[in-house]
């Protein structure tokens with residue numbers, strides 16, 4: 001396999017060729033910034049050959065931790081006070097059920113691997129539904145929280161990437177995780193090795209071809225630079241799948257994603273009526289996705305081995 005041309009310094013990664021197809025004709029397509037944590041400026045580049053979009057000069061693995069505030073996510077998900085948190089919990093429980101139902105429509109297999117399992121709510125939900133669950137998570141605090149709250153032991157990434165997980169699984173899930181992984185192809189190949197021959201992979205990632213992405217431009221919350229290293233569309237997910245021995249067999253959606261993205265995007269552009277405008281744009285984005293699934297806000301791609 002051709003090694004993608006990149007220069008990794010201690011702190012950043014500069015690509016001189018497309019990280020997906022290795023073509024040389026890449027160019028700046030959007031200048032944006034990290035609206036949520038650092039306020040640092042970043043550039044998104046696009047490949048003229050395959051239309052893959054990626055964050056140029058993104059922080060290297062050793063330098064990206066300051067752009068994450070994992071304690072924020074953990075405390076947010078563990079407190080039960082306040083209306084916003086109650087709504088958050090209700091929405092999360094609804095989505096956990098939607099994910100379980102979708103998986104059980106796709107397979108009767110009961111061995112599940114969740115990559116980027118966070119604080120373990122999805123693992124716990126699936127274990128309670130009779131699945132034998134395995135988690136992989138890079139953040140040590142999140143792994144500790146999963147053990148403490150649910151008594152589920154989660155692996156750090158090398159267990160998967162170095163092939164230490166011996167048992168094959170019927171389902172692999174990545175809920176808004178793939179766009180964060182520096183070693184995108186390494187993970188895809190590990191997934192291929194870990195999955196049974198008729199197993200399924202579910203990958204949820206934002207779609208920069210969505211209605212809300214085009215409406216909000218550089219303020220679109222799901223660009224989320226530099227945490228999001230890759231910016232996918234249905235076409236480039238299909239290309240990544242094909243490159244690593246998979247094919248996309250279907251595409252689904254979660255109905256709350258367009259609203260979440262729109263509300264956050266309104267906040268980033270300092271809108272005065274963010275609840276009203278965010279709600280409206282979220283609704284339009286959802287309707288557009290029913291008419292044209294290629295413009296869904298954040299599709300769930302269903303993959304099988306080729």
Ligand SMILES: [Zn+2]
Pocket residue numbers: 018019020021022023047048049050051052
């Ligand atoms: Zn390309």
